[in-house]
Amino acid sequence: MAPLEFGTGIWAFGQFVDRYAGDGYGPPRDSREMIEAAGRVSGLSCLDINVPFATEGATAAEIKQLLDDNGLTCRATTPHIYMREYAKGAFTNPSQELRRRTQDRVEEAVEAAQILGAGYVKFWPGQDGYDYPGQVDYLQIWDRTVDGMREICQRHPDVQFAIEYKPKEPRIRMTLANAPKTLLAIEETGVDNLGIVMDFGHSLMAGESPTESLRMIHRRGKLTSAELNDNWRDWDDDLPVASVHLFETMEYILALRDIGWSDPVLLDQFPFREDPVAAVARSIETIRMLDEACARVDRAQYAAAQDAQDALAVQAIYWNALLGTERFAVGH
Amino acid sequence: MAPLEFGTGIWAFGQFVDRYAGDGYGPPRDSREMIEAAGRVSGLSCLDINVPFATEGATAAEIKQLLDDNGLTCRATTPHIYMREYAKGAFTNPSQELRRRTQDRVEEAVEAAQILGAGYVKFWPGQDGYDYPGQVDYLQIWDRTVDGMREICQRHPDVQFAIEYKPKEPRIRMTLANAPKTLLAIEETGVDNLGIVMDFGHSLMAGESPTESLRMIHRRGKLTSAELNDNWRDWDDDLPVASVHLFETMEYILALRDIGWSDPVLLDQFPFREDPVAAVARSIETIRMLDEACARVDRAQYAAAQDAQDALAVQAIYWNALLGTERFAVGH
Amino acid sequence: MAPLEFGTGIWAFGQFVDRYAGDGYGPPRDSREMIEAAGRVSGLSCLDINVPFATEGATAAEIKQLLDDNGLTCRATTPHIYMREYAKGAFTNPSQELRRRTQDRVEEAVEAAQILGAGYVKFWPGQDGYDYPGQVDYLQIWDRTVDGMREICQRHPDVQFAIEYKPKEPRIRMTLANAPKTLLAIEETGVDNLGIVMDFGHSLMAGESPTESLRMIHRRGKLTSAELNDNWRDWDDDLPVASVHLFETMEYILALRDIGWSDPVLLDQFPFREDPVAAVARSIETIRMLDEACARVDRAQYAAAQDAQDALAVQAIYWNALLGTERFAVGH
């Protein structure tokens, strides 16, 4: 297997706010500063970049130059369809005018993607959903989601698009909440240039097994991107990889190896209280260490343990691979 | 709209055990006692009945007679494919022999359904899933689930089957965990006699909006049965209807009206510490009260509020309908 | 019982941001605009006000004038000890300098409270906690929490202080996470001018029964303030009262009546996507409606039902009180 390649969202290097620290975590940063910070992360090769860009008025060509200067490429562009005006939804906004503007904003991201050489344009419809029981007509919201995405995908048959699903935040409940629901939506669009950005942390939040979702999405030919990070299951904490969940991360890396994943692994992190360069670098180091461990797994033994649903054997295999020993007996 | 009809699982009138009170909640009850108790619930007309029957050796004809004697019908049969021998799965058991026995056990339920005049045979694959990260090959489990159900459905093209999905318990994580995943599985079977038993409480546990799932399943033509009850969201508590969630229950009843639901509404309750006759009767009383409230809803006003995502207007509509007043202003 | 009085946090009328819509929900608002908006809420009489004030450079006397002009009083002041510089904690910050600044900032809020005639100064240590397994020495964090609060309370023996506990956000895990932990911390301070702001929604998030916590805190003489709102249990959604939970809200109001609560009930809401004046007014209308229902409860009957743990009787009492009928039989 070729060495893993790594990317991250450019936002990892920006200033964060939340509803309490409205004055921000860390210093404000423009596009240049964010890209330069990304360039300092050992092993990082590409970025998912929000459009419009952080530096007001910056052109895609200028961003391209900054990337080149810092030895980076653009993996994806993500249109800002979850800012103030989209508070009641982007594709699903009650206002036709705002649904129109959603299309326009995605257009900007498509154009940027072409100039930047991005592999895909990401839909992250974080405001598309509801906050209260009874607030929306679910089928209307669903249809607008499907129709809005289909329209864009059909307009750009040569561009790859991808949905990043998540169960909640910022909307209290998001429509494209989990992997199978997103697969159903994609199926309804009827287009073949719309896939999924499968984020490990969002999947944990959704109560899924991230590895199961990865495998299901991949088998259906919809795995556009795979993202790693970690959380405490109840929120999208966007922590460094394996901060909480070891075996689930190893299981996921084993699955990436199984499917022969050769595109970058993206790291979706929000290092509110850490140095972002160190926090992203740590994830890369951790994945590499775990990937080396996974390379040591005897796959026939692993398959046999899974065939028998022998959880203790599976754990023995994980521990032995991690520690590089035969300390734990696989059979018992 | 015709008056709602009600059914429940026969287990509501049986003795429950759990891993602590292994000596059981309430007295043990045979099939006759359970059916007689059901017969005492005012407004209850039908049952979902486990096969094999509670009384060892009882025949379907005997059960049919008991139902007749108590003014009840059989709405569904549910094969016991989650007892001791299926601890590692029914359709997905590692042992081919047990996968075979699963088929046989479903056959018994099909036969019983025909004698009892049941509307459908329910699959409740509560042991099909996993307990640990890494324990299973998810695609293998998935394929066995799909293949096993397809095989049965194809063998009985004139029988309606239906899956009751749930995210966990007894298996720590169940494969058919939520509505969209179950829709995908059904799609993969390629049969048209397999639908869904949509349980309100399981949907809450899965982090869904039960009403959204009801609507999605219905629109895809897969709504075989609708079940109401309530819980605290984090477990399948199987409490009487609206014990915790008012608006979500009203929203659900409004949706049942919208789709013109005329089959029975089933009440999946486990009254561990209540008199089961009273607990089921209470749900029926509550649903009737809420259904009367829902009949008072001005549907144009409701649609307009949802179109605008105007949550405060929706709530005003709910409160006014419930209280039979105009106390809450819908516009503001 | 005297009619209920109502207050809210001034922030309900401000502009919100989150990590996605960094450009804010709703228009920016200065102190004057926020207070004027509060003044337009029918039935609202007082505010919990952040210090420093939203309008940079505004004096407490100016704020007092604005309150007077709008028929409002100040119920509490809340120092901003959870902004950027406190990202790693206020009372518990690793830096002694920042722990010092926390004290200073609380001093500002004490001074403002005195000028504004506030009933208490609120500690909301939302950054005091941790984000990762292993990140902190829990006893060190605990001691700094206790010591920091004790120091302030001892310096101002005539001022009432109160802690608003919450399990998480903005810190991924907060130290003062629930009612009993906060009671233990208060006990350790050894001061008698430190109580609790008991927030219904935070209590739901903490997995508590809000009414149980209210009763426990009150019995220990530490109930400084009671706040109502609602959420989906898994996050501090700060929705209007009873948006999700009916019986739990009724139970809470019954408890407020039992303890003879005569201070204002505060409404902690973040109406991200609603008109804040309407959203707060709706909570007041709802509480009044529910309070009228609670006045109809036969307390002897209620006590008897609880003594017997007769949940169906309790529910009958709630429904009958709400609907003003005898539709549901209390005995069965």
Add this chain to the structure above:
Amino acid sequence: MAPLEFGTGIWAFGQFVDRYAGDGYGPPRDSREMIEAAGRVSGLSCLDINVPFATEGATAAEIKQLLDDNGLTCRATTPHIYMREYAKGAFTNPSQELRRRTQDRVEEAVEAAQILGAGYVKFWPGQDGYDYPGQVDYLQIWDRTVDGMREICQRHPDVQFAIEYKPKEPRIRMTLANAPKTLLAIEETGVDNLGIVMDFGHSLMAGESPTESLRMIHRRGKLTSAELNDNWRDWDDDLPVASVHLFETMEYILALRDIGWSDPVLLDQFPFREDPVAAVARSIETIRMLDEACARVDRAQYAAAQDAQDALAVQAIYWNALLGTERFAVGH
């Protein structure tokens, strides 16, 4: 530090039932079979034993002989105060007669403890709580809990008692739900022979940091026993140690070392679908491996990282200790 000693609940070797597989997971086992199975677990030295014993009519002397024969001791006895008759509570049952019987049943466990040489008698009041909003008078339940435990502890001033807290199951919500609440209850009893059995998994379920709770309980002198296992956070899955959470387990073991824990570590497991001897043995192996890793931690470095809340440094320390390398840079 002396080598760790290990115990487990005798129930780990019994037959489990749940509400679905009422016919049980695994074969039924009497006291002799359970103790013999325990004797086959390498490294296991003691048991927590339910009273009445699994073998009907067995005497404590007979159980003692079985323990001796299998090289085991009795660490604790746990009275069955959560079986059928206690469905509405043990200490808090509405019936005075049942509250009386609770006392009697605890007496049996005290007598057995004396004959068996147990270190403590455990209270596990799993039915003391409620299932519905409004069902109970919380202060009444609280007082009965405190009074009932005080009465027993005062009657046996020379016996050590200990409460195992847990947020739910079998009761939907348990009164002694978390560490601080249990500390408050103990404080109210006013006795000094009542401590806490601190169970890692129950603490995770309660949303606590298990290590923080361990430290808090220990500092207050109430740590009677420490139990390890693991779960998925949302239920008491009672899985082998570190099946899901690595760093939190390491953090806990480091804390056990800090406080100089020399009593046995108990393993509270329910191996529904695994061989119990192998499942318990695996936990012992895993703890030993992690304990060796913890012995490699440079404690000054660890303390410095925690003082600075430097999560990345803490993680580097954990990984390096686990892998026995210096691969991860502690400073950055």
